[in-house]
Amino acid sequence: MVEFLTSQLGVSIILALVVIGVMLGSVAYCIFFERKIAGWVQDRFGPNRVGYRGILQSIADGGKLLLKEDVIPGHVDTPLFILAPAIIFLVAFVGFAAIPWGGQLQLGENLVDIQVAKPDIGLLYILGVASIGVYGVVLGGWSSNNKYSFYGGIRAAAQMLSYEIPLGLCILVVVLTMGTLRLESITLQQTEYWGGILPMWNVILHPLAFLVFLITALAESNRMPFDLPEAEQELVGGYHTEYSGLKFGMFLLAEYAHMITASGFIAVLFLGGWHFPWIAWTQPEATAWYAVIAKMLVLAGKITFFIFLMMWLRWTLPRLRFDQLLRLAWKGLIPITLGLFTLAVILVYVGRQQSLPWALLGNAVVLAIVLAAAGLSQVEVTGRQANLPSIRPGPVSTGTART
Amino acid sequence: MISILTSTVHSLVLAGPLAQPSATHGNTNVELVVGIFLFVIAGFVIGFGGLTIGRIVRPTMPHPEKGKAYECGEPAIGDSWVQFDLRFYTVALVFIVFDVEVALLWPWAVVFKDMGAPAFWAFIVFFLLIAIPFLYEWKSGYLNWVRASTAQKRRSVLEEGT
Amino acid sequence: MFARAKARGSGGLSAQAKACGSFRIAILLVLTGMVLLAPTGSVAWATDDAVTAEQQIGVTGAAPPGGLLEPILFYAVAMTTVIAALGVCIAKNIVRMAVWLFIALGSVAMLYFLLAADFLGAIQLIVYVGGTLILLIFGVMLTSKSPWVRFEPPKLELIGAAVVCGALLVALCVVLYSAVWPETEGVVPGVSVADLGRRLLTTYLVPFEVAGVLLMIVMVGAAHLARQEK
Numbered sequence: 001m002v003e004f005l006t007s008q009l010g011v012s013i014i015l016a017l018v019v020i021g022v023m024l025g026s027v028a029y030c031i032f033f034e035r036k037i038a039g040w041v042q043d044r045f046g047p048n049r050v051g052y053r054g055i056l057q058s059i060a061d062g063g064k065l066l067l068k069e070d071v072i073p074g075h076v077d078t079p080l081f082i083l084a085p086a087i088i089f090l091v092a093f094v095g096f097a098a099i100p101w102g103g104q105l106q107l108g109e110n111l112v113d114i115q116v117a118k119p120d121i122g123l124l125y126i127l128g129v130a131s132i133g134v135y136g137v138v139l140g141g142w143s144s145n146n147k148y149s150f151y152g153g154i155r156a157a158a159q160m161l162s163y164e165i166p167l168g169l170c171i172l173v174v175v176l177t178m179g180t181l182r183l184e185s186i187t188l189q190q191t192e193y194w195g196g197i198l199p200m201w202n203v204i205l206h207p208l209a210f211l212v213f214l215i216t217a218l219a220e221s222n223r224m225p226f227d228l229p230e231a232e233q234e235l236v237g238g239y240h241t242e243y244s245g246l247k248f249g250m251f252l253l254a255e256y257a258h259m260i261t262a263s264g265f266i267a268v269l270f271l272g273g274w275h276f277p278w279i280a281w282t283q284p285e286a287t288a289w290y291a292v293i294a295k296m297l298v299l300a301g302k303i304t305f306f307i308f309l310m311m312w313l314r315w316t317l318p319r320l321r322f323d324q325l326l327r328l329a330w331k332g333l334i335p336i337t338l339g340l341f342t343l344a345v346i347l348v349y350v351g352r353q354q355s356l357p358w359a360l361l362g363n364a365v366v367l368a369i370v371l372a373a374a375g376l377s378q379v380e381v382t383g384r385q386a387n388l389p390s391i392r393p394g395p396v397s398t399g400t401a402r403t
Numbered sequence: 404m405i406s407i408l409t410s411t412v413h414s415l416v417l418a419g420p421l422a423q424p425s426a427t428h429g430n431t432n433v434e435l436v437v438g439i440f441l442f443v444i445a446g447f448v449i450g451f452g453g454l455t456i457g458r459i460v461r462p463t464m465p466h467p468e469k470g471k472a473y474e475c476g477e478p479a480i481g482d483s484w485v486q487f488d489l490r491f492y493t494v495a496l497v498f499i500v501f502d503v504e505v506a507l508l509w510p511w512a513v514v515f516k517d518m519g520a521p522a523f524w525a526f527i528v529f530f531l532l533i534a535i536p537f538l539y540e541w542k543s544g545y546l547n548w549v550r551a552s553t554a555q556k557r558r559s560v561l562e563e564g565t
Numbered sequence: 566m567f568a569r570a571k572a573r574g575s576g577g578l579s580a581q582a583k584a585c586g587s588f589r590i591a592i593l594l595v596l597t598g599m600v601l602l603a604p605t606g607s608v609a610w611a612t613d614d615a616v617t618a619e620q621q622i623g624v625t626g627a628a629p630p631g632g633l634l635e636p637i638l639f640y641a642v643a644m645t646t647v648i649a650a651l652g653v654c655i656a657k658n659i660v661r662m663a664v665w666l667f668i669a670l671g672s673v674a675m676l677y678f679l680l681a682a683d684f685l686g687a688i689q690l691i692v693y694v695g696g697t698l699i700l701l702i703f704g705v706m707l708t709s710k711s712p713w714v715r716f717e718p719p720k721l722e723l724i725g726a727a728v729v730c731g732a733l734l735v736a737l738c739v740v741l742y743s744a745v746w747p748e749t750e751g752v753v754p755g756v757s758v759a760d761l762g763r764r765l766l767t768t769y770l771v772p773f774e775v776a777g778v779l780l781m782i783v784m785v786g787a788a789h790l791a792r793q794e795k
Binding site for chain 1: 660674
Binding site for chain 2: 008009012013016017020024066067068069070071073074075082085086089090093094096097098116117118119121124125145146147148154157158161162164165168169172175176179180181236241242245246247250322323326327330331334338345348349353
């Protein structure tokens, strides 16, 4: 038994169970922090009644959702109506299987990875799982048989599809630089230093790609300013208009779980995962149990930072209109990421992919080209589309217009 | 049939204890599939367990009004399973093209560092094959979400004529 | 106008559909049998090989790697695939068919993962599950004007389908049992992404570029489709 528990498989199983537990807890508390941050941004207290400073609010929320009547309206497609929140909930968790949580751990003679699984294509696995997330939203919208829900679901699908392209291209930039699809190798390569001081994090090497990735990650997890699928003012509740009780709660939890997955993915790809520079415990050589805990805490800190950033953005930025949203993806982000991708190709071709001055120069050139192109062609990324014919309300004369 | 089943059980039991050291695994990805299974099972247990507990403790007060579609208080006209806008489909179609393109580029991106010039030129051809139609779509205005309907165009032509 | 077929479930099934159902159950049984039979042979061979492998390379443990766990996972995933594939056939509502197809494609991706074809599995997830199937659902939603499009194929089509399926089944069985399963020693390492990329740029360069041309045609086609909009 001990032999099994210290093998890679045993550690993977234990880690998976731990991750499930910790994630459920943190997802519940994300909702509490969201409300606290909303209060902070809007200059009010936020929840502060349940427990010390509202610390038990999440438990009260969960209890409330559990006790609420769960209405399944008569006009829905019942099996799919129940399946949709389950799918979106599952998909948000399955992605955790490939994230490297804390390097390697020395267990007796075995050196095991603190990672549920380390497939050859860890990065593609997370990307693939993320692309499945559309189904929960589309099915939820479709099976509800409500026009608001349906439109919300379709919108969500179009939005997630559109933003998946720049997401994939941004990751291609990282893959070109690193030459691997293994998440643990990507983390390891970022633990080197430039000039012995500056960590080789991808965020320093490719700041533009990082920014675009952050935007697309926001859009993929349907967060403000990209939360059109559930825009209250237009669509009531979007795809979860007809949901109530615990099923609604599952949609809510899944949104936060998606945020955690996205943040973990960003942290691993661009911020060196569990690596924190200048501290011996978070270096790849450290394999003792306390080093692993330190690494996990570092990764958790990075994830927390991104979650905080997403919440901050949610309560600060207004929502985009749908045509602006798609224009931002197709005419803004895709050309920029194609430019960044070309830059990465050139850098790798001339053999300078790890050289900081070249990369930053290239980023500056891409930024300048994008800004110049935007300025010269006057393509408005947001705002109103320019070439629309004027629509004047006048007498209805469609019958005679055929002349 | 029975002999096959018994032989299956036999070979499965003989196949060894549950705990084999992972060194012999190669990359059969058992951990990944086990992980996926655990996450899926845990998700189902949490989700449906919660729903079952909820079924016991929550109230059930059905009412005909609750079973109706929520349309801000108006009775719904028809259901929502209708034909929707073609533009959504176009978005999905163009997405597929890019998706497959990027999918073909992953293995290329991994080896590009080592392959040098041939990989570069192969990529340039491939890239242009995608970039040119993309530019064509852009220029023709198919990437615009808001497009003038024919009636609007006709009217604007009429206005210009008069 | 909105006469949605209320009779869902078994109550509304006609006698023909019931007959059709039993036919499908027969297929289910045959397919299950195939799934159970096919790997049994290979597992048995694997243990036989292990004996020779032990003699040849001196491996002490005679068991195939992964022990009991790997077959269990395989059977679970394979059964899910078969059941979901049957669901696609049995479901009468087109969106439910798409959901079954989603489960089937997803579990095929898991099978690829189990077979150490990591890249194929991930691409299955990204392209088929995350892309093509969404396109399919969009297409269904785009074309279906009546909400509950139900498929009640006429008898002639059913017979035709049965003949085709039976022929396919026989062919697959023949292939399965006449194939020479290569004997392996220990674990064969899967093809890594780097290998794949190298071959894509040398041996398979022409198909790679042809795929680019194909994608270009699809892109132009999409533009043409958008043009036809009023």
